[in-house]
Amino acid sequence: MSDPRAPIGDDDLHAYADGRLDPARRAEVEVWIAQSPEAGSRVAFYRRLNVELHRRFDPVLAEPLSAKMQEPRSWTRSRLARAVAVAGLVVLGAAGGWTARGLMHFDDSTGHPPAPLLAAQAAIAHAVYAVEVRHPVEVAVEEEAHLVTWLSRRLGQTIKAPHLETSGWRLMGGRLLPAAEGGVACQFMYENAGGQRITLFIKTAAEDQPETAFRFAQERDGVSVFYWLERKMGYALTGRLERDDLLRLVRIVYEQLES
Protein backbone atom coordinates (compact mmCIF):
# COMPACT_ATOMS: atom_id res chain seq x y z
CA MET A 1 0.00 0.00 0.00
CA SER A 2 2.84 2.36 -0.70
CA ASP A 3 1.94 5.76 -2.02
CA PRO A 4 4.34 7.41 -4.45
CA ARG A 5 3.25 10.94 -3.58
CA ALA A 6 3.89 12.97 -0.42
CA PRO A 7 2.67 11.05 2.58
CA ILE A 8 -0.77 11.93 3.88
CA GLY A 9 -0.49 13.35 7.38
CA ASP A 10 -2.85 14.35 10.15
CA ASP A 11 -2.96 17.91 8.83
CA ASP A 12 -4.22 16.64 5.49
CA LEU A 13 -7.05 14.72 7.12
CA HIS A 14 -8.19 17.76 9.09
CA ALA A 15 -7.90 20.03 6.06
CA TYR A 16 -9.84 17.49 4.02
CA ALA A 17 -12.62 17.35 6.60
CA ASP A 18 -12.69 21.16 6.76
CA GLY A 19 -12.78 21.51 2.99
CA ARG A 20 -9.50 23.39 2.88
CA LEU A 21 -7.47 21.36 0.39
CA ASP A 22 -6.83 22.24 -3.20
CA PRO A 23 -8.37 19.80 -5.70
CA ALA A 24 -5.12 17.92 -6.43
CA ARG A 25 -4.34 17.24 -2.80
CA ARG A 26 -7.97 16.45 -2.09
CA ALA A 27 -7.87 13.72 -4.73
CA GLU A 28 -4.75 12.25 -3.15
CA VAL A 29 -6.33 12.23 0.28
CA GLU A 30 -9.41 10.54 -1.13
CA VAL A 31 -7.27 7.76 -2.51
CA TRP A 32 -5.62 7.37 0.87
CA ILE A 33 -8.93 7.33 2.70
CA ALA A 34 -10.23 4.66 0.37
CA GLN A 35 -7.31 2.48 1.42
CA SER A 36 -7.39 3.27 5.11
CA PRO A 37 -10.59 2.65 7.05
CA GLU A 38 -8.99 4.26 10.09
CA ALA A 39 -8.31 7.50 8.20
CA GLY A 40 -11.81 7.35 6.78
CA SER A 41 -13.44 7.04 10.16
CA ARG A 42 -11.34 9.89 11.54
CA VAL A 43 -12.31 12.20 8.70
CA ALA A 44 -15.94 11.20 9.11
CA PHE A 45 -15.76 12.02 12.80
CA TYR A 46 -14.17 15.43 12.21
CA ARG A 47 -16.96 16.31 9.81
CA ARG A 48 -19.69 15.09 12.10
CA LEU A 49 -18.15 17.03 14.92
CA ASN A 50 -18.33 20.28 12.95
CA VAL A 51 -21.93 19.57 12.02
CA GLU A 52 -22.79 18.80 15.62
CA LEU A 53 -21.10 21.98 16.88
CA HIS A 54 -23.11 24.03 14.41
CA ARG A 55 -26.30 22.25 15.37
CA ARG A 56 -25.69 22.94 19.03
CA PHE A 57 -24.48 26.54 18.88
CA ASP A 58 -25.97 28.08 15.74
CA PRO A 59 -29.24 28.88 17.55
CA VAL A 60 -27.25 31.52 19.44
CA LEU A 61 -26.96 33.45 16.16
CA ALA A 62 -30.72 33.87 16.09
CA GLU A 63 -30.99 35.34 19.56
CA PRO A 64 -32.20 38.93 19.33
CA LEU A 65 -29.82 41.80 19.88
CA SER A 66 -31.14 44.33 22.33
CA ALA A 67 -31.39 47.88 21.11
CA LYS A 68 -28.67 48.71 23.58
CA MET A 69 -26.34 46.18 22.08
CA GLN A 70 -26.81 47.72 18.65
CA GLU A 71 -25.85 51.15 19.90
CA PRO A 72 -22.08 51.63 20.11
CA ARG A 73 -22.38 54.42 22.62
CA SER A 74 -23.83 51.97 25.10
CA TRP A 75 -20.80 49.70 24.78
CA THR A 76 -18.52 52.03 26.67
CA ARG A 77 -19.85 51.39 30.12
CA SER A 78 -16.80 50.48 32.11
CA ARG A 79 -16.05 46.96 33.17
CA LEU A 80 -15.59 48.24 36.69
CA ALA A 81 -19.14 49.58 36.77
CA ARG A 82 -20.44 46.24 35.63
CA ALA A 83 -18.36 44.36 38.19
CA VAL A 84 -19.66 46.66 40.92
CA ALA A 85 -23.22 46.11 39.78
CA VAL A 86 -22.84 42.36 40.01
CA ALA A 87 -20.83 42.58 43.21
CA GLY A 88 -23.73 44.53 44.69
CA LEU A 89 -25.92 41.50 44.28
CA VAL A 90 -23.35 39.22 45.83
CA VAL A 91 -22.65 41.46 48.80
CA LEU A 92 -26.30 42.00 49.52
CA GLY A 93 -26.96 38.32 49.39
CA ALA A 94 -24.04 37.49 51.60
CA ALA A 95 -24.79 40.11 54.21
CA GLY A 96 -28.44 39.19 54.36
CA GLY A 97 -29.20 42.89 54.46
CA TRP A 98 -31.48 43.62 51.59
CA THR A 99 -31.65 47.10 50.33
CA ALA A 100 -32.79 48.14 46.95
CA ARG A 101 -30.97 51.43 46.90
CA GLY A 102 -27.79 51.39 44.91
CA LEU A 103 -28.73 48.10 43.39
CA MET A 104 -31.56 49.03 41.12
CA HIS A 105 -32.51 51.97 39.02
CA PHE A 106 -36.16 52.65 39.57
CA ASP A 107 -38.21 54.63 37.20
CA ASP A 108 -40.83 54.89 39.88
CA SER A 109 -39.16 57.02 42.48
CA THR A 110 -42.36 57.32 44.44
CA GLY A 111 -42.67 53.61 44.93
CA HIS A 112 -43.02 53.00 48.61
CA PRO A 113 -40.44 50.77 50.22
CA PRO A 114 -41.98 47.31 50.14
CA ALA A 115 -42.30 47.21 46.38
CA PRO A 116 -38.64 47.92 45.54
CA LEU A 117 -37.71 45.37 48.17
CA LEU A 118 -39.86 42.89 46.31
CA ALA A 119 -38.11 43.77 43.06
CA ALA A 120 -34.68 43.49 44.63
CA GLN A 121 -35.41 40.10 46.11
CA ALA A 122 -36.73 38.89 42.80
CA ALA A 123 -33.66 40.20 40.96
CA ILE A 124 -31.31 38.53 43.41
CA ALA A 125 -33.16 35.23 43.23
CA HIS A 126 -33.09 35.52 39.44
CA ALA A 127 -29.36 36.24 39.40
CA VAL A 128 -28.67 33.27 41.62
CA TYR A 129 -30.80 30.64 39.90
CA ALA A 130 -31.33 31.63 36.27
CA VAL A 131 -27.67 30.96 35.48
CA GLU A 132 -27.78 27.59 37.20
CA VAL A 133 -27.08 24.82 34.74
CA ARG A 134 -27.53 21.68 36.80
CA HIS A 135 -30.23 22.61 39.27
CA PRO A 136 -32.16 25.59 37.92
CA VAL A 137 -35.29 24.43 39.71
CA GLU A 138 -35.92 22.49 42.87
CA VAL A 139 -38.97 20.68 41.54
CA ALA A 140 -39.22 20.21 37.79
CA VAL A 141 -42.35 20.77 35.73
CA GLU A 142 -42.83 17.03 35.43
CA GLU A 143 -44.12 17.24 39.00
CA GLU A 144 -46.05 20.44 38.46
CA ALA A 145 -49.08 19.43 40.49
CA HIS A 146 -46.91 18.51 43.44
CA LEU A 147 -44.88 21.69 43.05
CA VAL A 148 -47.92 23.96 43.10
CA THR A 149 -49.54 22.14 46.02
CA TRP A 150 -46.35 22.23 48.01
CA LEU A 151 -45.66 25.92 47.39
CA SER A 152 -49.27 26.83 48.14
CA ARG A 153 -49.04 25.05 51.46
CA ARG A 154 -45.76 26.73 52.35
CA LEU A 155 -46.89 30.22 51.34
CA GLY A 156 -50.29 29.76 52.94
CA GLN A 157 -51.96 30.95 49.76
CA THR A 158 -53.18 29.25 46.64
CA ILE A 159 -50.37 29.66 44.14
CA LYS A 160 -50.67 29.20 40.41
CA ALA A 161 -47.88 28.51 37.98
CA PRO A 162 -48.72 30.54 34.88
CA HIS A 163 -48.11 28.92 31.52
CA LEU A 164 -46.38 30.94 28.82
CA GLU A 165 -45.87 28.27 26.16
CA THR A 166 -47.94 30.20 23.65
CA SER A 167 -45.45 33.04 24.00
CA GLY A 168 -42.53 30.69 23.57
CA TRP A 169 -41.57 30.26 27.22
CA ARG A 170 -41.67 26.79 28.69
CA LEU A 171 -42.24 26.32 32.41
CA MET A 172 -39.20 24.50 33.81
CA GLY A 173 -40.35 24.18 37.42
CA GLY A 174 -39.91 26.12 40.60
CA ARG A 175 -38.42 26.42 44.03
CA LEU A 176 -39.09 27.59 47.54
CA LEU A 177 -37.15 30.64 48.73
CA PRO A 178 -36.76 32.57 51.96
CA ALA A 179 -38.40 35.98 51.95
CA ALA A 180 -36.34 38.92 53.15
CA GLU A 181 -38.79 39.90 55.88
CA GLY A 182 -39.03 36.34 57.13
CA GLY A 183 -41.42 33.74 55.85
CA VAL A 184 -41.25 32.17 52.47
CA ALA A 185 -41.38 33.07 48.81
CA CYS A 186 -41.16 31.03 45.66
CA GLN A 187 -39.86 31.24 42.14
CA PHE A 188 -41.06 29.71 38.89
CA MET A 189 -38.60 29.55 36.03
CA TYR A 190 -39.24 29.62 32.27
CA GLU A 191 -36.97 29.06 29.32
CA ASN A 192 -37.37 29.90 25.64
CA ALA A 193 -36.01 28.02 22.63
CA GLY A 194 -32.91 30.17 22.68
CA GLY A 195 -32.12 29.13 26.24
CA GLN A 196 -33.00 32.49 27.74
CA ARG A 197 -34.66 32.36 31.13
CA ILE A 198 -37.15 34.44 33.01
CA THR A 199 -38.40 33.94 36.55
CA LEU A 200 -41.61 34.74 38.37
CA PHE A 201 -41.06 35.54 42.04
CA ILE A 202 -44.04 35.31 44.38
CA LYS A 203 -44.36 36.10 48.04
CA THR A 204 -47.06 36.99 50.48
CA ALA A 205 -47.42 40.68 51.25
CA ALA A 206 -48.50 42.35 54.49
CA GLU A 207 -52.21 42.65 55.22
CA ASP A 208 -52.27 46.38 54.67
CA GLN A 209 -50.53 46.38 51.30
CA PRO A 210 -52.34 48.47 48.74
CA GLU A 211 -52.54 47.00 45.29
CA THR A 212 -50.22 48.58 42.78
CA ALA A 213 -49.84 49.05 39.10
CA PHE A 214 -47.08 47.25 37.26
CA ARG A 215 -43.83 48.89 38.19
CA PHE A 216 -40.58 48.58 36.38
CA ALA A 217 -37.04 48.39 37.65
CA GLN A 218 -33.82 47.66 35.88
CA GLU A 219 -30.62 46.38 37.29
CA ARG A 220 -27.55 47.93 35.72
CA ASP A 221 -26.56 44.72 34.02
CA GLY A 222 -29.66 44.66 31.87
CA VAL A 223 -31.88 42.53 34.09
CA SER A 224 -35.38 43.98 34.10
CA VAL A 225 -38.10 43.46 36.69
CA PHE A 226 -41.79 44.18 36.57
CA TYR A 227 -43.41 43.87 39.96
CA TRP A 228 -46.83 44.39 41.40
CA LEU A 229 -48.90 43.75 44.47
CA GLU A 230 -52.26 42.11 44.24
CA ARG A 231 -54.48 40.65 46.93
CA LYS A 232 -51.90 40.28 49.64
CA MET A 233 -49.44 38.80 47.23
CA GLY A 234 -46.36 40.33 45.66
CA TYR A 235 -45.28 39.27 42.19
CA ALA A 236 -42.18 40.06 40.16
CA LEU A 237 -41.30 38.88 36.68
CA THR A 238 -37.59 39.13 36.00
CA GLY A 239 -35.47 38.61 32.92
CA ARG A 240 -32.85 40.03 30.64
CA LEU A 241 -35.47 41.30 28.21
CA GLU A 242 -36.46 44.58 26.71
CA ARG A 243 -39.02 46.39 28.79
CA ASP A 244 -41.85 46.00 26.28
CA ASP A 245 -41.18 42.30 25.76
CA LEU A 246 -41.21 41.70 29.48
CA LEU A 247 -44.37 43.76 29.91
CA ARG A 248 -46.14 41.66 27.30
CA LEU A 249 -45.37 38.59 29.38
CA VAL A 250 -46.39 40.34 32.57
CA ARG A 251 -49.86 40.93 31.16
CA ILE A 252 -50.22 37.26 30.29
CA VAL A 253 -49.04 36.21 33.72
CA TYR A 254 -51.41 38.66 35.35
CA GLU A 255 -54.38 37.43 33.35
CA GLN A 256 -53.66 33.84 34.25
CA LEU A 257 -53.24 34.64 37.93
CA GLU A 258 -56.52 36.51 37.95
CA SER A 259 -58.51 33.93 36.07
Place this chain on the structure above:
Amino acid sequence: MEKDTGQHPIVAHIPHLRRYARALLGDRAMAEDLVQDCLERAWSRFHLWRDGSNLRTWLFTIMHNLHANAVRDGSRRPGLVSLDDSGAAFPIRATQEDRLDLAPVEDALARLSLDQRQVVLLVGIEDMSYQQAADVLGVPIGTVMSRLHRGRERLRDLLAGNGGAMLRRVK
Protein backbone atom coordinates in the same frame (compact mmCIF):
# COMPACT_ATOMS: atom_id res chain seq x y z
CA MET B 1 -33.09 55.51 16.51
CA GLU B 2 -30.98 54.19 13.69
CA LYS B 3 -31.88 50.71 12.64
CA ASP B 4 -30.36 48.53 9.95
CA THR B 5 -29.24 51.43 7.87
CA GLY B 6 -26.27 53.23 9.27
CA GLN B 7 -25.62 50.42 11.70
CA HIS B 8 -22.09 50.23 12.96
CA PRO B 9 -20.13 47.52 11.06
CA ILE B 10 -19.24 45.79 14.32
CA VAL B 11 -22.91 45.07 15.05
CA ALA B 12 -23.12 42.49 12.29
CA HIS B 13 -20.46 40.44 14.05
CA ILE B 14 -22.06 40.41 17.49
CA PRO B 15 -24.06 37.20 16.94
CA HIS B 16 -20.85 35.42 15.93
CA LEU B 17 -18.93 36.72 18.91
CA ARG B 18 -21.78 35.53 21.09
CA ARG B 19 -21.91 32.08 19.56
CA TYR B 20 -18.19 31.54 19.98
CA ALA B 21 -18.15 32.91 23.52
CA ARG B 22 -21.09 30.69 24.48
CA ALA B 23 -19.40 27.62 23.07
CA LEU B 24 -16.05 28.50 24.59
CA LEU B 25 -17.28 29.31 28.08
CA GLY B 26 -20.38 27.12 28.25
CA ASP B 27 -22.18 29.73 30.30
CA ARG B 28 -24.56 32.36 29.01
CA ALA B 29 -23.84 35.07 31.55
CA MET B 30 -20.08 34.72 31.27
CA ALA B 31 -20.29 34.73 27.49
CA GLU B 32 -22.44 37.86 27.39
CA ASP B 33 -20.02 39.58 29.69
CA LEU B 34 -17.07 38.66 27.51
CA VAL B 35 -18.85 39.91 24.40
CA GLN B 36 -19.74 43.13 26.18
CA ASP B 37 -16.12 43.64 27.18
CA CYS B 38 -15.06 42.94 23.63
CA LEU B 39 -17.49 45.49 22.19
CA GLU B 40 -16.33 48.09 24.64
CA ARG B 41 -12.69 47.50 23.79
CA ALA B 42 -13.33 47.36 20.05
CA TRP B 43 -15.33 50.56 20.12
CA SER B 44 -12.65 52.44 22.02
CA ARG B 45 -9.99 51.24 19.58
CA PHE B 46 -11.96 51.28 16.38
CA HIS B 47 -9.68 53.98 15.00
CA LEU B 48 -6.91 51.35 15.08
CA TRP B 49 -8.77 49.00 12.79
CA ARG B 50 -7.52 49.35 9.25
CA ASP B 51 -10.37 49.54 6.79
CA GLY B 52 -10.11 46.67 4.37
CA SER B 53 -8.55 44.26 6.83
CA ASN B 54 -10.74 41.52 8.25
CA LEU B 55 -13.01 43.04 10.88
CA ARG B 56 -14.14 39.65 12.13
CA THR B 57 -10.59 38.49 12.76
CA TRP B 58 -9.81 41.77 14.49
CA LEU B 59 -12.83 41.41 16.80
CA PHE B 60 -12.09 37.79 17.61
CA THR B 61 -8.51 38.72 18.38
CA ILE B 62 -9.68 41.36 20.83
CA MET B 63 -12.05 38.92 22.47
CA HIS B 64 -9.38 36.25 22.69
CA ASN B 65 -6.95 38.65 24.34
CA LEU B 66 -9.54 39.82 26.84
CA HIS B 67 -10.37 36.26 27.75
CA ALA B 68 -6.70 35.31 27.99
CA ASN B 69 -6.16 38.23 30.37
CA ALA B 70 -9.12 37.19 32.47
CA VAL B 71 -7.82 33.63 32.68
CA ARG B 72 -4.38 34.88 33.63
CA ASP B 73 -5.81 37.13 36.32
CA GLY B 74 -7.56 34.18 37.86
CA SER B 75 -10.88 35.20 36.41
CA ARG B 76 -12.47 35.79 39.75
CA ARG B 77 -14.83 38.44 38.61
CA PRO B 78 -17.96 38.44 40.70
CA GLY B 79 -21.05 36.82 39.37
CA LEU B 80 -19.12 34.67 36.98
CA VAL B 81 -18.71 31.64 39.16
CA SER B 82 -20.36 28.47 38.06
CA LEU B 83 -22.95 27.38 40.55
CA ASP B 84 -22.44 23.83 39.51
CA ASP B 85 -20.95 21.89 42.38
CA SER B 86 -19.67 19.04 40.25
CA GLY B 87 -16.23 20.58 40.18
CA ALA B 88 -16.19 20.84 36.42
CA ALA B 89 -14.68 24.09 35.26
CA PHE B 90 -17.26 24.26 32.51
CA PRO B 91 -20.93 23.91 33.30
CA ILE B 92 -22.70 21.09 31.62
CA ARG B 93 -26.28 21.61 30.69
CA ALA B 94 -28.55 18.74 31.40
CA THR B 95 -32.08 20.00 31.22
CA GLN B 96 -34.81 17.54 30.53
CA GLU B 97 -34.85 17.66 26.77
CA ASP B 98 -31.22 18.19 25.99
CA ARG B 99 -29.78 15.54 28.20
CA LEU B 100 -29.63 12.95 25.47
CA ASP B 101 -28.37 14.89 22.53
CA LEU B 102 -26.70 18.09 23.64
CA ALA B 103 -24.92 17.14 26.79
CA PRO B 104 -22.38 14.76 25.23
CA VAL B 105 -20.73 17.27 22.94
CA GLU B 106 -20.72 20.00 25.56
CA ASP B 107 -19.49 17.61 28.20
CA ALA B 108 -16.70 16.51 25.91
CA LEU B 109 -15.79 20.10 24.96
CA ALA B 110 -15.47 20.91 28.64
CA ARG B 111 -12.79 18.29 28.98
CA LEU B 112 -10.53 19.82 26.38
CA SER B 113 -7.81 22.20 27.39
CA LEU B 114 -8.70 25.80 26.69
CA ASP B 115 -6.09 25.92 23.91
CA GLN B 116 -7.64 22.95 22.17
CA ARG B 117 -11.23 24.15 22.66
CA GLN B 118 -10.40 27.51 21.09
CA VAL B 119 -9.01 25.97 17.93
CA VAL B 120 -11.71 23.33 17.59
CA LEU B 121 -14.36 26.05 17.86
CA LEU B 122 -12.75 28.72 15.68
CA VAL B 123 -12.31 26.19 12.92
CA GLY B 124 -15.41 24.10 13.54
CA ILE B 125 -18.00 26.74 14.39
CA GLU B 126 -16.60 29.97 12.98
CA ASP B 127 -15.30 28.17 9.90
CA MET B 128 -12.07 30.11 10.11
CA SER B 129 -9.10 29.13 8.01
CA TYR B 130 -6.14 27.76 9.96
CA GLN B 131 -4.28 30.98 9.22
CA GLN B 132 -7.14 33.11 10.57
CA ALA B 133 -7.27 30.99 13.72
CA ALA B 134 -3.51 31.43 14.08
CA ASP B 135 -3.91 35.21 13.73
CA VAL B 136 -6.69 35.36 16.30
CA LEU B 137 -4.79 33.25 18.81
CA GLY B 138 -1.41 34.81 18.09
CA VAL B 139 0.32 31.49 17.54
CA PRO B 140 2.05 29.88 14.52
CA ILE B 141 -0.14 27.89 12.17
CA GLY B 142 1.73 24.71 13.13
CA THR B 143 0.54 25.21 16.69
CA VAL B 144 -3.02 25.59 15.45
CA MET B 145 -2.74 22.30 13.58
CA SER B 146 -1.34 20.38 16.51
CA ARG B 147 -3.96 21.78 18.91
CA LEU B 148 -6.69 21.02 16.41
CA HIS B 149 -5.47 17.47 16.06
CA ARG B 150 -5.14 16.83 19.77
CA GLY B 151 -8.47 18.47 20.48
CA ARG B 152 -10.40 16.54 17.88
CA GLU B 153 -8.79 13.24 18.77
CA ARG B 154 -9.60 13.81 22.43
CA LEU B 155 -13.20 14.49 21.45
CA ARG B 156 -13.22 11.34 19.36
CA ASP B 157 -12.08 9.32 22.36
CA LEU B 158 -14.63 10.94 24.64
CA LEU B 159 -17.59 10.72 22.30
CA ALA B 160 -16.81 7.24 21.06
CA GLY B 161 -17.03 6.15 24.68
CA ASN B 162 -20.47 7.68 24.88
CA GLY B 163 -22.23 4.86 23.13
CA GLY B 164 -21.65 6.66 19.87
CA ALA B 165 -24.82 8.63 20.53
CA MET B 166 -23.53 11.66 18.74
CA LEU B 167 -22.27 9.69 15.79
CA ARG B 168 -25.65 8.14 15.24
CA ARG B 169 -27.44 11.41 15.38
CA VAL B 170 -25.65 13.22 12.60
CA LYS B 171 -25.85 12.08 9.05
